[in-house]
Every structure is written in structure tokens, then in C-alpha cells.
Amino acid sequence: MVVRAAQVVLLVVFLTTAAAARELVATDFSCSGVYEGGFCWLEDVRLYATATWRFSGVPQRAYLTLRLEGMAEDPCEDCVGRDVLLRIFYGPGNGSWDRMDLLLRHRALGCNPGWYTVSGEIEFLWLPETAASELVVIVQRVILCDPHVGFNLHSLVLEVPEEGPPEPSPTPPPPPLEGCVVPSVDGCFVDFQGSGCPVPELPPTDIPRQELPETNGPGEAVLIAPGDYVGQLGGALGRSGIDHHDWYRVRTGRGEALVVWIAADPGLQFDVHFLDICGNEQFRYQGGQELLQCIAPCTGAGEACDWYIRIVRRSGQGSYYLSLYPAIPEGSP
Structure with a gap:
């Protein structure tokens, strides 16, 4: 505020x-991490590894909800199930990016000595500078001592509002009167x-x-x-x-x-x-x-x-x- x-x-x-909405699934997924067990794991010590999703047909000038669910593995703690902080970059894929952070939380109760599920969601305004229906989302870890986290194509979905008539921008206030x-x-x-x-x-x-x-x-x-x-x-x-x-x-x-x-x-x-x-x-x-x-x-x-x-x-x-x-x-x- x-x-x-x-x-x-x-x-x-x-x-x-929330108003009526529909889910949008990515058309492409790529990852620079390590593939194992059906997931691409972000686990490098330099925090360079990224997971990337591409979406098409995304409505512009809309509030979107990003839902992300992955598997986590904690190499430092047993039976704790710590949360994972991620940095998210999003844009039309032409070099112009916006950024936000998302904490994936361990939702289950009890002890999970192996892999465990983490999830989170965040709402953002998709307002590209130029006309673009493609949205690219890139995710990477932020903290070295956080658990490793794995994703695949279906880990990330976008909730988009039901399409209706386009909404014009509100009329800006007039300039001060001369x-x-x-x-x-x-x-x-x-x-x-x-x-x-x-x-x-x-x-x-x-x-x-x-x-x-x-x-x-x-x-x-x-x-x-x-x-x-x-x-x-x-x-x-x-x-x-x-x-x-x-x-x-x-x-x-x-x-x-x-x-x-x-x-x-x-x-x-x-x-x-x-x-x-x-x-x-x-x-x-x-x-x-x-x-x-x-x-x-x-x-x-x-x-x-x-x-x-x-x-x-x-x-x-x-x-x-x-x-x-x-x-x-x-x-x-």
C-alpha cells in the first residue's frame, strides 16, 4: 500500500x-537441473539451475493465480520437512522480466524421511508491455541450505479468469485546469x-x-x-x-x-x-x-x-x- x-x-x-476461473497448463517444460524419478531437481550449490514453463493463450490485463507443487528432499535434516523459498521470473519471453518470491510449504503432517510434497500459490497482474499471449515462467532456488526441490511439466498451473468482453482502462483523471x-x-x-x-x-x-x-x-x-x-x-x-x-x-x-x-x-x-x-x-x-x-x-x-x-x-x-x-x-x- x-x-x-x-x-x-x-x-x-x-x-x-475469486471470480469464476479456469486452469491453464503449460505447453512446454525445460529444466537445467538433474532429472531423477520423473522430476527435474534444482540442487546445484551455485543456485543457477532453473525450471521453465511456457504458456500460450494467456489473456492480457488480467489477475492470474500461479499454483506450484513439487517434491522436496532435505539433505541436511531428517524427518523435518522444511519449506522452500523460490524466486519466480515471468514475462513474454523477449527479455523483459518481472520478479516475485514464493514460499512452497510442506502441507503434510508427521515425519517424512524421504521426498515430501511442497506447494504454494501467488496472484499477480499479467500486464505485458507489448501484445503477447505467451507467458514464460522461470523458477530457481534462493537459499543454499534450503531443501532440494523437483518439478515437471504438470507442477505449475495458471488459474485465469473466465474470458468475457475486454475491459477498457479506466478514464484517467484530467490534467489540472489551466x-x-x-x-x-x-x-x-x-x-x-x-x-x-x-x-x-x-x-x-x-x-x-x-x-x-x-x-x-x-x-x-x-x-x-x-x-x-x-x-x-x-x-x-x-x-x-x-x-x-x-x-x-x-x-x-x-x-x-x-x-x-x-x-x-x-x-x-x-x-x-x-x-x-x-x-x-x-x-x-x-x-x-x-x-x-x-x-x-x-x-x-x-x-x-x-x-x-x-x-x-x-x-x-x-x-x-x-x-x-x-x-x-x-x-x-
Whole structure:
């Protein structure tokens, strides 16, 4: 999670549920290790040996789940069944690689003096720089004293989402408006804390809420007052494909402040962006399911502070719940 600027954030992360998916098996397997017992073993002391799988027909711009299962042999310990740390390189095979690490765990119980099964899985975003339906995955050991590990063609599978209509990229926020002047540099969007930011009791998601309209940019942003709202992301949106984001506009008068609370269904992952009236991003909250954010009182030269709230879908589908509460900090004008 990356947070820009110092902000007071209270978050609770929920697990997401996977959408319908299918498994993809590699079309080719190669290995520079030692073949024995139907497996290619990565066991060299220099950690150079690699196992390579090639997949074709992989959808682009999709979250994929990599599942890897192999056999392990521990030359240093008997009846322990230690885990194995692996480094994974993946890319279209043209020399451009991304990297991630995966720990294969020993799932069985009890003593295994011989070979034992280790497995693990990891989700990643497949977003090649150029159009490519082929995905190459290379695996190697990382730690010399880890157990040796063996793989074959069927050790690695990819879980890919069911193919549907292509999802267009969400419309990026417009560049800051030329000639637009924020009422005061420090009069809006300055976070406040302590007794100056009374935190209300967090509302349940099932309270009566007003339905928010679908919006597709700052020009469609609806001005919303303090209250409890519900909106949706990830669903079909006419001919334009998938509903990726919504825009709303919030205003406070001089001396007024707000507490913003956002949550979502477990199946929806999203980011929240706060922008000033000129389109400059002031705060971004990434990769969570619940946010409590204090917005400072309007103390600028103008009579009101305006800003945008942009809610952007990362993955999944479902409802999000937005509540705005007035807050009058101590010492406000």
C-alpha cells in the first residue's frame, strides 16, 4: 500500500473472493537441473539451475493465480520437512522480466524421511508491455541450505479468469485546469487529528443508504451532502464495458470539516483518490476495503472548499458504502 502525504487512516482489510476461473497448463517444460524419478531437481550449490514453463493463450490485463507443487528432499535434516523459498521470473519471453518470491510449504503432517510434497500459490497482474499471449515462467532456488526441490511439466498451473468482453482502462483523471486557482494553498485538505477530529461510530453497511449515480469523470461529478450512500463498481456499463470508477464532489463552508468513511463488499477491491477543485491529487488510499479519513476545516480566503472524491475499481465487483459526517474541530473560525 502506498500513501501520499501524511494522513490519519484507519483501515481494515478483508479477504476477496475469486471470480469464476479456469486452469491453464503449460505447453512446454525445460529444466537445467538433474532429472531423477520423473522430476527435474534444482540442487546445484551455485543456485543457477532453473525450471521453465511456457504458456500460450494467456489473456492480457488480467489477475492470474500461479499454483506450484513439487517434491522436496532435505539433505541436511531428517524427518523435518522444511519449506522452500523460490524466486519466480515471468514475462513474454523477449527479455523483459518481472520478479516475485514464493514460499512452497510442506502441507503434510508427521515425519517424512524421504521426498515430501511442497506447494504454494501467488496472484499477480499479467500486464505485458507489448501484445503477447505467451507467458514464460522461470523458477530457481534462493537459499543454499534450503531443501532440494523437483518439478515437471504438470507442477505449475495458471488459474485465469473466465474470458468475457475486454475491459477498457479506466478514464484517467484530467490534467489540472489551466488558470484554476485553489482558494488557499493550506486552507483545504490539511489533515487534522486528536480532539479536533471527532471519530463517529462506524456505521454498518446495511443501514438505509441513498443510491449514488454512475459517473464517468469530473464533468459528471455529483455534489453530495453529508449522509449515507451506496454505489457499485465492476458491473456492465452499457457499450463502454465495465464500470471502473465513479466521481463525486464535496463542499464545505468556512470553518466546516468532514469525516469520510468508505467500505465495500469483500469481492470488490478499490482505490480512493481525493483531488482539489483544480484536479490536483491531494491524497490517495490504495488497496484496502475500509477507510476513515478526516478532512480539515475550510480556512482559506474563499467562502467554501470544494474537492473531488474518485473511487476506482482495482478488481472484482460489488457495492461500496460511502458515509460523510460533519465535524466541527476545536478552535475553528
